[in-house]
Amino acid sequence: MRFTLRQGQPTDRDALLALEARAFEGDRFNRRQLGHLLTRANAATLVAVDADDAVIGYATLLFRRNSGTARLYSFCVDPERRGLGLGRRLLDAIEQVAVARDAQRVLLEVRADNRVAMRLYRHTGYVAHRWLDDYYEDGCAAWRMDKSLDSDAPTEPVTES
Numbered sequence: 022m023r024f025t026l027r028q029g030q031p032t033d034r035d036a037l038l039a040l041e042a043r044a045f046e047g048d049r050f051n052r053r054q055l056g057h058l059l060t061r062a063n064a065a066t067l068v069a070v071d072a073d074d075a076v077i078g079y080a081t082l083l084f085r086r087n088s089g090t091a092r093l094y095s096f097c098v099d100p101e102r103r104g105l106g107l108g109r110r111l112l113d114a115i116e117q118v119a120v121a122r123d124a125q126r127v128l129l130e131v132r133a134d135n136r137v138a139m140r141l142y143r144h145t146g147y148v149a150h151r152w153l154d155d156y157y158e159d160g161c162a163a164w165r166m167d168k169s170l171d172s173d174a175p176t177e178p179v180t181e182s
């Protein structure tokens with residue numbers, strides 16, 4: 022499948038809103054939240070577009086001042102384009118964005134029943150280190166996972182309060 026990755030722009034907001042509606046059953050971002058994510062300085066969004074410039078996936082990282090940890094805040098691929106390697110490429114590319122912004126670690130939460138995403142994260146070096154009960158709006162639990170971006174360092178579970 023041919024696609025291009027580029028930085029998200031404020032003009033991508035409606036396309037991301039439509040993609041969210043196709044990709045997630047609940048816990049979606051609304052229009053205002055997406056507009057905020059696409060413009061705030063402490064966020065970075067990559068969008069994947071197909072040959073017709075249609076948005077078919079995106080990933081957003083959040084950064085915190087004085088923190089070496091970037092949080093994968095949103096990540097999805099159009100249901101019709103899944104299983105073709107785009108998710109993996111997008112994840113790899115957003116990790117490169119994190120490295121470019123001096124992050125040493127990526128942190129994320131994933132639904133405990135999301136086997137496809139968990140499998141992708143595990144295969145790309147993420148380690149589950151914390152169980153979060155009743156994390157999503159439907160009551161589903163989450164795993165918090167993280168990955169060290171320092172290729173020399175082993176990924177170790179992180180204890181958080």
Ligand SMILES: CC(C)(COP(=O)(O)OP(=O)(O)OC[C@H]1O[C@@H](n2cnc3c(N)ncnc32)[C@H](O)[C@@H]1OP(=O)(O)O)[C@@H](O)C(=O)NCCC(=O)NCCS
Nearest residue numbers: 096097098103104105106107108109130131137138141144
């Ligand atoms: C998770 C998601 C982004 C993966 O995107 P994708 O483009 O399908 O991913 P890829 O094609 O790169 O495949 C990644 C891995 O998942 C596997 N996979 C993809 N679709 C699968 C399916 N339906 N069933 C089982 N495995 C599947 C692939 O085989 C691949 O495994 P591998 O690394 O062992 O080869 C996509 O499924 C998605 O958008 N899901 C809904 C939103 C979501 O869950 N986001 C994550 C929130 S934490």
